[in-house]
Amino acid sequence: MSIPLSWYLVLAAALFSIGLYGVLVRKNAIAILLGVELMLNAVNINLVAFWRYLDPAQMAGQAFAIIVFAVAAAEVAVGLALIIAVYRRRKTVVADEIDLMKW
Amino acid sequence: MTGAQIVFLVCAGLILGSAVMVVTARNLMHAAFWLIAALFGVAVLYALLEAGFMAVIQVVIYIGAIAIMFIFADMLTRREVRESRAQIGRNWPLAAFAGLSILTGLVALILGQPGVSRTASAIPAGVDPVAALGTALVSPDAYVLPFEVASVLLLAALVGAVYIAGIVKK
Amino acid sequence: MSFWNDPIRFVAEWLQGLLTGWGLNQSFADVLLALLGALLLITFSLVLAIFLVWVERKVVARFQDRLGPNRLGPFGLIQPFADIIKLLIKEDTTPAGADKFLYNLAPVLALASVLLLWAILPLASVIYGVDLNVALLYLIAAGALGTLAIIMGGWASNNKYALLGAFRMVATMISYEIPMVVALLIPTILAGTMSVRGIAEAQGSVWFFFLSPLAAVIFLISAVAELGRAPFDLNEAESEIIAGFHIEYSGMKFGLFYAGELLHAFTFGGFAALLFFGGYGGFFGLQNLPAFAWLNNPFVQTPVFMLKAMLGYWVIMWIKYTMPRVRIDHMLAFNWKFLTPLALVLLMVTAVLDRWLDGSNWYAAGLFFSNVVIAWLTIEILRAYGRKQRKAEAARLGSDCAQAGAQSAQQ
Numbered sequence: 001m002s003i004p005l006s007w008y009l010v011l012a013a014a015l016f017s018i019g020l021y022g023v024l025v026r027k028n029a030i031a032i033l034l035g036v037e038l039m040l041n042a043v044n045i046n047l048v049a050f051w052r053y054l055d056p057a058q059m060a061g062q063a064f065a066i067i068v069f070a071v072a073a074a075e076v077a078v079g080l081a082l083i084i085a086v087y088r089r090r091k092t093v094v095a096d097e098i099d100l101m102k103w
Numbered sequence: 104m105t106g107a108q109i110v111f112l113v114c115a116g117l118i119l120g121s122a123v124m125v126v127t128a129r130n131l132m133h134a135a136f137w138l139i140a141a142l143f144g145v146a147v148l149y150a151l152l153e154a155g156f157m158a159v160i161q162v163v164i165y166i167g168a169i170a171i172m173f174i175f176a177d178m179l180t181r182r183e184v185r186e187s188r189a190q191i192g193r194n195w196p197l198a199a200f201a202g203l204s205i206l207t208g209l210v211a212l213i214l215g216q217p218g219v220s221r222t223a224s225a226i227p228a229g230v231d232p233v234a235a236l237g238t239a240l241v242s243p244d245a246y247v248l249p250f251e252v253a254s255v256l257l258l259a260a261l262v263g264a265v266y267i268a269g270i271v272k273k
Numbered sequence: 274m275s276f277w278n279d280p281i282r283f284v285a286e287w288l289q290g291l292l293t294g295w296g297l298n299q300s301f302a303d304v305l306l307a308l309l310g311a312l313l314l315i316t317f318s319l320v321l322a323i324f325l326v327w328v329e330r331k332v333v334a335r336f337q338d339r340l341g342p343n344r345l346g347p348f349g350l351i352q353p354f355a356d357i358i359k360l361l362i363k364e365d366t367t368p369a370g371a372d373k374f375l376y377n378l379a380p381v382l383a384l385a386s387v388l389l390l391w392a393i394l395p396l397a398s399v400i401y402g403v404d405l406n407v408a409l410l411y412l413i414a415a416g417a418l419g420t421l422a423i424i425m426g427g428w429a430s431n432n433k434y435a436l437l438g439a440f441r442m443v444a445t446m447i448s449y450e451i452p453m454v455v456a457l458l459i460p461t462i463l464a465g466t467m468s469v470r471g472i473a474e475a476q477g478s479v480w481f482f483f484l485s486p487l488a489a490v491i492f493l494i495s496a497v498a499e500l501g502r503a504p505f506d507l508n509e510a511e512s513e514i515i516a517g518f519h520i521e522y523s524g525m526k527f528g529l530f531y532a533g534e535l536l537h538a539f540t541f542g543g544f545a546a547l548l549f550f551g552g553y554g555g556f557f558g559l560q561n562l563p564a565f566a567w568l569n570n571p572f573v574q575t576p577v578f579m580l581k582a583m584l585g586y587w588v589i590m591w592i593k594y595t596m597p598r599v600r601i602d603h604m605l606a607f608n609w610k611f612l613t614p615l616a617l618v619l620l621m622v623t624a625v626l627d628r629w630l631d632g633s634n635w636y637a638a639g640l641f642f643s644n645v646v647i648a649w650l651t652i653e654i655l656r657a658y659g660r661k662q663r664k665a666e667a668a669r670l671g672s673d674c675a676q677a678g679a680q681s682a683q684q
Contacts, residue, residue: 002105006219008148010210011115015122015141017206022126024198025191030176031131034138037169038122041145044157052152056226059239063246065157066236069164070253074260076169080176081268087180106300132428136375139421159410167417167450171443174424178436233406233467 008049016042029083029095033076040072110151118144127191135173139166153226156233279399280571285310311392314402318391322532325539326353328583329590336594363524371521372429379426380522380529386419387537394543395470397553397574408469409457412544413450416499419537420446426530427518438517441507441601448608449498449505455616456492459485460548462620462627463640473552477560482549484640485623487648489549491616496541497592498608500534504596505604542585546578550585553578619647 015038022035044065051061087093121141128134142165149158213219226232239245276283285306292302327342327350334341342349367373393408395401405411420443427439461467463484464475472481482489498505507517519530546552553574554560560568567573599607622643630636 002222003107003111003151004220004222006213007111007115008152009213009219011118011148013206013209013213014119016209017202018119018122018126020205021198021202024201025195026126027191028131030173030180031126031134034125034134034173037138037165038125038141041142041165045145045148048149048152048154048157052154053221053223056153056232057230057235059232059236059245062154062157062232062236063239063249066160066240067249067253069160070257073164073169074256076172077260077264078267080172081264083176084179084268093180106304132372136425155405155407156410159407159414162414163410163417166421167414168447171420171424171447174428175443178428231406 005049005053008045008053012042012045012049015039015045027094027096029086029093029098030080032095033079033083036075037072040068044068107151111148114144114147114151117141118148131177132174135170135177138173139170142166142170154232156236277570277572281310281400310402314391315388318388318536319532321539322536323353323357325535325586326356326532328586329535332587332590333594336591357528360525360528365524365526366521368431368521370431372431375425375429376521377526379422379429380519380526380533382422382425383419384529384533384536386415386422387533387540389415389418390537390540390544393469394540394547395473395553396578397571398470398473398569399571400575401470404468404470406466406468409461409467412457413454416446416450416453419499423518426522430518430521432521434515435518435520438507438520442501442518444601444605445498445501445505445507448605449495449612452491452608452612452616453495453499455613455620456488456495457548458620459488459623462624469547469552473547473554476551476555478558479637480549480551480555484637485549485619485644486641487615487619487644488623489545491612491619492548493545493588494612496545497589498604500538500541500589502534502538502589503593504599506593506598507601507604538589539582539586542587542589543578543582545585546581550581552581615647615651619644622647 019035019038019042022038023032026032026035047061047065047068049061051059051065054061083093086098090098092098118141121137121144124137125134125141128137142161146158146161146165149155149161240250241247288309289302289306292305293299297305330352331341331349342352345351345355367376390412392402393405393411395404423442423446424439427435427437427442430436460472460481463481464472466472466475475481501507519527522530554569554577556565556568559565623640626640626643630639633639
């Protein structure tokens with residue numbers, strides 16, 4: 001294990017920024033969720049790297065990463081269900097056009 | 104440069120390249136497939152970090168379930184957002200600025216911390232990460248409460264997704 | 274250590290000595306040997322796939338009261354090579370509007386997802402690719418890559434039948450993954466480990482099939498669904514969607530899908546043998562007696578394992594060629610309303626009994642008996658449900674008849 005911890009952290013930071021750019025810039029609601037997935041993965045890389053580099057006997061990092069997995073799965077399931085429901089009613093998945101509270 | 108470093112750099116290139124393609128690809132199906140490539144790279148990183156369980160779970164959950172769900176959603180909503188339409192909002196320079204400033208800020212912060220250039224010590228003998236994780240997730244003085252809350256969250260998400268996306272018969 | 278006790282390690286150490294003797298770096302020689310090992314394993318499984326083509330054709334012929342290939346070579350053994358040559362010289366078509374890169378990647382990924390499984394399949398106690406401590410989850414992960422390959426091929430073909438086939442396949446695989454995971458958890462509980470070698474060693478005195486026959490049956494059913502073979506071959510369904518996700522593939526690209534499917538079936542036969550029938554060992558404790566120590570030799574274990582895997586493969590073929598195709602909604606209902614609840618109940622009962630009877634003399638008997646009780650209860654519930662449905666049907670028909678009678682009386 002000759003890799004410095006900073007390599008993982010910088011990689012995760014870069015991945016997080018790319019995901020953030022995707023979330024801010026995309027018009028399609030599904031593509032926004034893709035960006036969110038990238039950001040969550042960046043966080044998970046950090047968590048697992050800290051687990052490995054600080055104290056492998058303490059499982060906090062991995063346990064936290066597993067909770068992130070569960071949250072990501074729930075987020076995608078509900079998010080995509082919402083998008084599909086909106087698409088059925090409004091025939092659009094462009095986030096800018098979904099601008100009414102009720103219809 | 105050691106073998107592990109080469110593997111890391113190849114993986115990092117794969118992850119970042121695929122991530123850029125995810126946020127820039129015009130065709131949303133391609134974006135989803137690029138996401139799978141990025142997620143696979145992350146799984147290899149977990150294996151490099153000797154977190155075998157995380158690597159396998161990454162493939163099972165992210166590639167096997169989440170990415171497949173994205174592909175399904177792409178197919179179900181494909182009619183409207185065609186490749187010919189602009190996929191990127193008008194304010195993209197602002198977004199790029201936000202991303203870049205966060206990146207520079209984070210990198211400066213990370214490199215300024217003491218001890219970030221440390222390398223990992225070997226996992227102590229007698230510690231089996233998978234067994235330790237399993238015990239930690241269900242032991243009352245560790246993470247059993249978050250674990251149970253996560254299961255309730257998943258159940259709520261399951262019911263909610265079925266209710267929202269299900270076709271209501273009138 | 275001699276060649277007879279540990280052939281692979283013996284050859285590897287000899288080769289390593291040879292390579293370092295030539296002045297190669299130690300770690301470089303290690304990488305080279307690992308690559309060589311992977312190549313050997315892949316070559317072995319691909320050659321096996323060629324042989325499986327012949328086995329499949331011969332067995333289906335017997336099931337259908339035919340002879341099968343018998344012209345080329347003894348018993349038609351050369352026939353697969355003729356098939357391969359045919360596939361190689363066929364025109365390699367790519368449909369207009371297809372997504373070329375993904376279209377070409379899909380068959381490679383489909384075969385790769387099967388070859389990945391061979392990395393964790395132990396042929397003998399000393400012949401295996403790698404002994405992961407998360408091996409059974411790895412099995413599920415490789416299955417996820419297979420799903421991905423199919424949806425990739427189905428979408429990239431730009432063909433509605435291919436897309437329909439891919440949709441069906443993915444729906445099947447994602448649903449049947451749940452009983453599969455639960456069925457895999459039961460050997461994990463019984464052996465106390467996820468490592469495949471640990472599971473095989475834990476079955477030295479009694480096979481897990483005798484401890485939990487229901488889990489073996491659930492595993493077999495979900496494996497057949499995961500494979501997409503009849504009666505769950507909705508993804509191909511020649512009479513409905515022609516050939517499903519590989520409708521547009523021709524030549525060797527189709528060959529890769531086909532070889533992948535056959536090898537996948539055999540591999541799942543191997544996993545059934547490994548998880549429930551003792552794997553390479555499991556001679557009911559005989560192998561621990563000094564007089565039968567030769568049973569632990571890899572040259573005995575490997576043929577035994579291949580024989581068990583072939584029997585599992587034969588059962589999968591037997592199911593395929595005797596069952597009609599199930600309708601898609603029936604298939605999903607069967608999974609969600611029957612197989613998944615059954616698997617979850619079985620898991621809970623097994624977990625509790627495993628703790629409770631740990632170390633007692635009644636361990637094996639208790640587990641087996643719990644399985645029998647669960648199976649009996651399941652059958653009783655199904656019978657009651659069937660009776661209720663029949664009664665409702667009879668009542669509906671009866672009222673229909675009464676109405677018809679009343680109408681005709683009015684007229």
